Amino acid sequence: MDKFHKRNCHYCGKGIIGRLDKKFCDAYCRNSHNNINNSSDELQIKTINKQLRLNRRILKSLCPEGKATIRKEILSNLGFDFARFSSIFPSSGKVYYLIYDYGFMPIYERQTIEKVVIIKIQPYMKDFDPWIYLK
Numbered sequence: 001m002d003k004f005h006k007r008n009c010h011y012c013g014k015g016i017i018g019r020l021d022k023k024f025c026d027a028y029c030r031n032s033h034n035n036i037n038n039s040s041d042e043l044q045i046k047t048i049n050k051q052l053r054l055n056r057r058i059l060k061s062l063c064p065e066g067k068a069t070i071r072k073e074i075l076s077n078l079g080f081d082f083a084r085f086s087s088i089f090p091s092s093g094k095v096y097y098l099i100y101d102y103g104f105m106p107i108y109e110r111q112t113i114e115k116v117v118i119i120k121i122q123p124y125m126k127d128f129d130p131w132i133y134l135k
Contacts (some may be wrong), residue, residue, distance in 0.1 A: 051084045052099055059102035062119040072106070072113050082106075089125050096125075 011029035013045045016022050026028040058078045062070050068089040077084075085104075086098040098121060107115040 009061040010018065040072070051081050052086060055080055055084055056099045056102055059099060059104060059118050063102065063120060068118045069107070070118060072116050072118050075104075075116060087128075089121075089128050096123075
């Protein structure tokens with residue numbers, strides 16, 4: 001196949017002139033094609049990241065001193081999603097759910113979550129190795 005062999009753009013269908021491995025006629029068609037093909041994955045990632053950022057903002061606003069105890073319903077009313085967090089940190093039989101540089105730990109009363117402890121991550125928490133639990 002020579003460089004003058006007729007090839008068509010994968011996005012718009014126009015003829016392509018140039019390298020043999022070229023798939024699109026220009027950057028617009030390449031970007032449009034990739035945006036369409038990646039849109040569902042990207043939308044899910046954007047949605048999750050948006051919720052993580054919101055969760056962090058909520059924790060930061062409610063914990064100006066580095067540690068606070070808040071009723072669960074306050075977090076829920078502000079749009080906090082307890083299922084979205086970036087990592088965990090186990091501490092003496094309990095678990096802190098971390099969202100970047102803030103974390104929360106549920107407090108159970110009468111076998112339901114009534115309150116939540118909010119913390120700002122401490123330096124010793126950054127050295128946590130989750131793989132030790134798999135040995």
